[in-house]
Amino acid sequence: MTAGLVISAPASGVGKTTLTLALARAWRNRGLNVQCFKSGPDYIDPAFHAAATGRASVNIDSWAMDRGTVAHLVSRGVDADIVLAEGSMGLFDGVAARGVSGTGATADIAEMLGWPVVLVIDPSGQAQTAAAIAAGLRDYRKGVHLAGVVLNRVASPRHEALVRRALNDAGIGVFGALPRHAEISLPKRHLGLVQAEEQAEIGKLIDEAARFVAEHVDLEAVLRSAANWTPEPAANGPNVTPPGQRIALARDAAFSFVYPHMLEAWRAAGAEIVPFSPLADEVPDASADVCWLPGGYPELHAGRIAANARFRSGLQVFAETRPVHGECGGYMVLGAALTDADGISHEMAGLLGLETSFARRRMHLGYRLAELAAPMPGHRIGARLRGHEFHYSTILTQPDTPLAVVHDATGAVIAETGSRRGQATGTFFHLIAEDR
Incomplete structure (x- = not known):
């Protein structure tokens, strides 16, 4: 028992x-x-x-x-x-x-x-x-x-x-x-x-x-x-759709914030996960059909990420033909530039026009309910996604097409809409589940 x-x-x-x-x-x-x-x-x-x-x-x-x-x-x-x-x-x-x-x-x-x-x-x-x-x-x-x-x-x-x-x-x-x-x-x-x-x-x-x-x-x-x-019988699993069949997943000290139940749900649905390390200057697996950059601490490694030209160019080539999605820190790395705590601006992947600053710190914390205005990997237009946002970075510019209408837990609309440009999408919230 x-x-x-x-x-x-x-x-x-x-x-x-x-x-x-x-x-x-x-x-x-x-x-x-x-x-x-x-x-x-x-x-x-x-x-x-x-x-x-x-x-x-x-x-x-x-x-x-x-x-x-x-x-x-x-x-x-x-x-x-x-x-x-x-x-x-x-x-x-x-x-x-x-x-x-x-x-x-x-x-x-x-x-x-x-x-x-x-x-x-x-x-x-x-x-x-x-x-x-x-x-x-x-x-x-x-x-x-x-x-x-x-x-x-x-x-x-x-x-x-x-x-x-x-x-x-x-x-x-x-x-x-x-x-x-x-x-x-x-x-x-x-x-x-x-x-x-x-x-x-x-x-x-x-x-x-x-x-x-x-x-x-x-x-x-x-x-x-x-x-x-005793567990309840015949319980529903998370309402999670894998973003692809073979998923290149950024995974190292700068990209580590991903919910374990998400990865389990992807695998349970038959998806394969192929990790790679941007900090080690690695590129997404060429056989993958989608690339996912989770959140983490890119602001602590911004100089190294900027210097890793093989990773950045490999990500750009990947995004020419296949979707790339970033959550929070991953979203920031898909952007044009990231300013670190010392006020130094570092060039990021440039798949989106987003520019963020960790030097101008302001806490963003809370649940998020997003209704997609454009598709993202694994989710259609109109899908209602539930997630959570927690970071200290400030948006300097977010010029691309908004990805979603995003509300906080009180129903108030927030400015962190996420972005879409070509095959690249990104959000500041970490996805937990889609409404059934």
């Missing part, structure tokens, strides 16, 4: 990812099969989950996915002993307007799947108030069950005792309390955690987190709090 839990918190930055990785590795070290998922559109955390468990993790999202899709994706955990869904932001944080099956809040997933929530609480600068916060979260929404609390970054045994007593008085169990421990801090950059594949010592870091958490948290009590769970 498989058991399910959700790891959440009152806010971002409290330690959800660290606890999820530590629990997953600690249980794996004890011989359990552990499956992780990420609630919400974060495309970095699933790679950390895979490093901790040895099993691929995918995103599940109530704003962009219907219940059948969520059920289909989590069904991969049917052979696991314990399934962990790591939340995003605070437990009830989502958008104002409901999407396909919810607002994108972690609580939607907890209620939908019937999995209890383990709250990570950071009581820094407070004591008994932490219990009031936990009690408020417990009682806020019927259908969301609180299993208990793990305290993180407690200042001292006295501090821990004060918080524990208040939680006990509120009828909330405490699974453990973690003192501050700098050795398990995950490094960050402007779009979140430094990617797992960029950290050579990630395995050692997760092992240390598992050792530390096992020392301070009652792992058996956490495991007993999980709900028995």
Whole structure:
């Protein structure tokens, strides 16, 4: 029998990812099969989950996915002993307007799947108030069950005792309390955690987190709090169409933001994926019928991309006869120029007229619903695509034919329409699914 839990918190930055990785590795070290998922559109955390468990993790999202899709994706955990869904932001944080099956809040997933929530609480600068916060979260929404609390970054045994007593008085169990421990801090950059594949010592870091958490948290009590769970039968898979039969996919440190469920859906539909590295000055496979440049960190590698003439000319030749699509960072590289953080402009592939600047930073963040005004690989005119946008670059010019009418989650039209010129298309949002 498989058991399910959700790891959440009152806010971002409290330690959800660290606890999820530590629990997953600690249980794996004890011989359990552990499956992780990420609630919400974060495309970095699933790679950390895979490093901790040895099993691929995918995103599940109530704003962009219907219940059948969520059920289909989590069904991969049917052979696991314990399934962990790591939340995003605070437990009830989502958008104002409901999407396909919810607002994108972690609580939607907890209620939908019937999995209890383990709250990570950071009581820094407070004591008994932490219990009031936990009690408020417990009682806020019927259908969301609180299993208990793990305290993180407690200042001292006295501090821990004060918080524990208040939680006990509120009828909330405490699974453990973690003192501050700098050795398990995950490094960050402007779009979140430094990617797992960029950290050579990630395995050692997760092992240390598992050792530390096992020392301070009652792992058996956490495991007993999980709900028995059986996947729903005959669930729908993601509504995703491959952009081609043989897909040349840019894949390296500059092009790494692609949702795992997208690649799986492409392969499940019979498509072949042929990775190549623009940073290594490689070109799309000549036998491919489409090229896809995902997002990532091209702003950190703009000089190198500009200097890789073989990649840029090879992409231009490819686009003369076959479609090329870029998402976010990939879209920026398809453009004419990218200005880095130092204000230096670098020539990009020039398949589109887009010019962007990372020197003029402004955060763009949120769900996106796009209705295509022109076709893009895998999707027809009029298709309604759901995705997520997160970047700090500013558009200097976006002169080409708009690809779509794009709305944010409130229904407001936004300026990041995407572009189309010839065989090249691009969007600032990362595609999650097409409306059925």
